[in-house]
Amino acid sequence: MTEIVSEYTPEELMAVVISREVRDFETIGVGAASPIPTAGCILAEQLHAPHATIMILGSKEYYPFLGGSSELHFMAQRGELDLFFLSGIQIDSKGNINLHVLGDYFSPQMRLPGAYGSAMLYYMAHRVILFRTEHTRRTFVEKVDFVTAPGVTPENVYREGGPTLVVTPKAVLAWDRTRKGWTLEAVHPGSTAEEVKENTGFPLEISSSFKITPPLTERELRTLRTAVREKLKGIYPDFTRAKIRPLSPG
Amino acid sequence: MVQAGSIGLPYIAVRGLLGSDLLKYRSDLKVESNPFHPEERVVLAQPIRPDVAVFHALKADCWGNAVTPGLRDDLMLARAARRVIVTAEELTDHELTPQDAFQNTFLPAIDVDGVVHTPFGAHPCCCGLLYPVDDVHVKEYLNAARGEESFKAYLDQYVYSVRNEKEYLKKVGVIAQA
Secondary structure, three states, rough: OEEEEOOOOOHHHHHHHHHHHOOOOOOOOOOOOOHHHHHHHHHHHHHOOOEEEEEEOOOOOOOOOOOOHHHHOOOOOOOOOOOOEEEEEEEEOOOOOOOOOOEOOEEEEOEEEEEEEEHHHHHHHOOOEEEEOOOOOOOOOOOOOOOOOOOOOOOOOOOOOOEEEOOOEEEEEEEOOOOOEEEEEOOOOOHHHHHHHHOOOOOOOOEEEEEEOOOHHHHHHHHHHHHHHHHHHHHOHHHHHOOOOOOOOO | OOEEEEOOOOEEEEEEOOOOHHHHHHEEEEEEEOOOOEEEEEEEEOOOOOOOEEEEEEEEEHHHHHHHOOOOHHHHHHOOOOEEEEEEEEEEOOOOHHHHHOEEEEEEEEOOOOEEOOOOOOOOOOOOOOOOOOOOHHHHHHHHHOOOHHHHHHHHHHOOOOOOOOHHHHOOOOOOOO
16 A cells, blocks of 8 residues: 655645656656756656656756757757646636736836747647646736737647646646636645635636546655655755755654 | 857748747747748747857867856857857866867857956856855845846946956955955
């Protein structure tokens, strides 16, 4: 029987949830400022995806290229990337993400660093998992203030993939391709569907495969806090110290 | 785009972007038909050719060869720029080659116009593994940058009131006060 663990940080939870979405033999890219997906991918590699090709910006061990970030971008542009991770200060009901401004473009309440390659990667990676460390109405809005990259494009636009999931500390939303909208796929232990709906700024249908996220196993958490933590330290030292607990003695 | 600039193209076609609000605000991005598949719409981007690009290097030699920290697209940007200046932690008269740039980036002299010796020149940012980001100073800068007045005060304290780089480094405590 698997031992179930209930003491963990929201970041550890999200990393484990993401790791379960990573498939063996996939080609996976992780961009800048993405410590949670980085942890999730390395965890997957340790547990069930030993043949995945994982490329992590900012890592020496997980960057098989000679050049800089353009290498990963061109790989995605060639259509060779199976999985990529993006975030957004806002994510809306149509799958649009905003990485640019809150408020008006010319007199914004907040200006963010911008898209970098997101407006290409959101189309060209076969699957994109969005991650966001808060599940609130200010994040999940009906319509984003600025469409950095759209969830849906017309049929005559070349597009390899697009949104598949959003992972938050409360839930997993899944992209419904036919309905072109998000459904509530899972709520994490401790959250409820009502609570997630209340904190989402657009109507959320319950998926036909809706479930409570299977609890984190002792094996997942132990691997995350040992082997993964060790590798993660070299890429995201501050995040690792603050969010991934060292294995408690005993 | 920098890539188009780096290889001297008149423009470059890029994947994605269609449906992004970027197209509303960026005059250097245009939507056209793909001439080879006219039913397909593609985004074309104007080349970027900066007048000057500046790189901070771990070391540089007196011919202009340089090693910058990490694996980055510095060479692409250097080739796109019309003038390239390298500031370096260390200067050498021993000729640097790509072999000196293991796990780092090599900028060949042919793409560099000038080299300046500037130890701690990346402060308050980091330079590879030589020194980390000065978090305290960056925080001070971020707070100062919130308002016109406070930013002016920051400039007065760290830029206008020092005569040179060395005085600045003494003032921020990176090198010892003489």
